[in-house]
Amino acid sequence: MSITSVKPKAYRADEFLSSHNLDRADATVTEIFNLMFGFEIKVIESAADGEIQAECDERTAVVGFSGAMRGSCQIRTTTCAARSIASAMLGGIPIDAEDDSTNDALGELCNMLAGGWKNGVPELSSECALSPPTVIAGRSYKVHVSKPSVNFSRAYRFNSHTLFLTLYREESSLFRA
Amino acid sequence: MKGTVLVVDDSAMMRKVVLRVLKMADVEFESVLEACDGNEALALLRTNQVALIMCDINMPIMSGLQLLQQIKDEKLAVGVPIVMVTTENSEPQVRQAILAGARGYIRKPFTVEHIKNNVKPLLAS
Numbered sequence: 668m669s670i671t672s673v674k675p676k677a678y679r680a681d682e683f684l685s686s687h688n689l690d691r692a693d694a695t696v697t698e699i700f701n702l703m704f705g706f707e708i709k710v711i712e713s714a715a716d717g718e719i720q721a722e723c724d725e726r727t728a729v730v731g732f733s734g735a736m737r738g739s740c741q742i743r744t745t746t747c748a749a750r751s752i753a754s755a756m757l758g759g760i761p762i763d764a765e766d767d768s769t770n771d772a773l774g775e776l777c778n779m780l781a782g783g784w785k786n787g788v789p790e791l792s793s794e795c796a797l798s799p800p801t802v803i804a805g806r807s808y809k810v811h812v813s814k815p816s817v818n819f820s821r822a823y824r825f826n827s828h829t830l831f832l833t834l835y836r837e838e839s840s841l842f843r844a
Numbered sequence: 845m846k847g848t849v850l851v852v853d854d855s856a857m858m859r860k861v862v863l864r865v866l867k868m869a870d871v872e873f874e875s876v877l878e879a880c881d882g883n884e885a886l887a888l889l890r891t892n893q894v895a896l897i898m899c900d901i902n903m904p905i906m907s908g909l910q911l912l913q914q915i916k917d918e919k920l921a922v923g924v925p926i927v928m929v930t931t932e933n934s935e936p937q938v939r940q941a942i943l944a945g946a947r948g949y950i951r952k953p954f955t956v957e958h959i960k961n962n963v964k965p966l967l968a969s
Contacts, residue, residue: 703861703953756861771857778855778902779952782931786951793934797902799854 675735675794680817682790683736683836692821692832695783699776700825704755708825723747724806726770728777731798735791738818738835740781741810742773748828749773774800780832814838847895849873852885852911853929854903858952862898862929869959871896871967882906882914889918896967897921901930901941912944925966929954 682688693710700708723745732738744752746769753762753772762768777800785791803810812818815838823830849866851859859878866873877892879885881903888894897915901908908928915921927948928941938949948962 699953702955753857756857758864768857768860771855775855775857775952779931782933782952786931786933793936797931799902799904 676790678736678788678790678795678836680836680838683834684817684819688784688788688834689819689821691784691787692780692819692834695780695787696821696823696830696832699779699783703779704752706755706825708823708830711822711824711829724804725808726773727803727808727810728770728773729801729803729810730774730777730781732781732785732791732836733796733798735794736785737837738816739812740777740784741833741835742777742780743831743833744773744828746804748825748830751826751828752776770802770804774802777802784834812837846872846874848875848877848892849896849898850877850879850885850888850892850894851898852879852882852903852908853898853900854880855900856880858900858929865954865956865959866898866963868956869964871959871963882908882911885911886914886918889915889921891920893920894924896963897924897926898929898963899926899946901928901932901937909940909944912941912946916945925963927963927966 697708700706725743726746726749727741727743730740749769750762753768754760756772781797785795812835816835818833818835820831820833851862853859863876877888879888883906899908899911925947926945927950928946929950931952933951941949947966950958950962
């Protein structure tokens with residue numbers, strides 16, 4: 668008796684970079700901010716409009732993709748913005764600077780964004796799994812993506828805060844044509 | 845509903861959000877139990893009678909789907925409605941959860957209306 672496993676069909680780089688996926692990302696961000704936080708959010712076209720203030724600490728949340736596509740969903744914003752998101756999730760109660768809720772909220776937001784985006788992609792919906800979120804906090808750090816990858820980024824503005832979203836698709840020898 | 849609600853999610857924030865939205869949807873409960881994975885949930889279900897379980901799918905140690913499989917052996921959990929609350933909503937995943945015993949499925953992000961439409965009918969029945 669032989670056992671065969673079916674590998675998911677790889678999601679190609681050109682498919683990943685299609686304009687549909689930008690639209691899906693925007694729609695997912697808008698849905699989550701409107702439904703969960705009650706915030707209006709809009710895409711910022713100019714990168715200069717979306718620069719994060721240098722004096723603020725930043726936080727980055729990362730959720731990994733595996734299966735038909737390997738890569739990650741990363742969101743980056745200021746600690747102040749993350750606290751604002753955490754507060755909104757809890758119905759407007761104030762959040763202390765060192766409260767773990769801030770990281771937890773940003774991780775959950777990233778999880779919902781990653782899940783919402785990939786659920787909208789028919790090729791990935793049931794063929795791609797998500798990792799638990801990881802949150803990084805501090806100043807002057809860089810999130811390094813070790814493998815060759817393609818990505819697309821968006822910047823959004825809400826309540827005078829800026830949120831950056833980047834989706835990465837890693838090149839993998841497993842999926843190379 | 846007069847009883848205990850068990851919320852299972854590895855995110856403490858999401859557990860708070862679920863409880864807050866349940867209250868906003870007028871789902872009343874006397875007490876709350878929280879678990880951060882399937883193992884913790886099973887331990888609580890061995891010693892506590894609950895009236896509703898709200899459960900995430902993607903959790904470390906024991907996922908929500910694994911919990912659904914194991915919960916069938918817990919006498920105190922027989923007949924308790926289980927509602928999955930998750931970012932995962934592909935058709936195979938929803939089908940898998942329903943076949944494993946989930947009575948409801950709510951996708952994150954969710955609203956008070958989603959809870960009213962998907963949870964309250966379960967409690968009424």
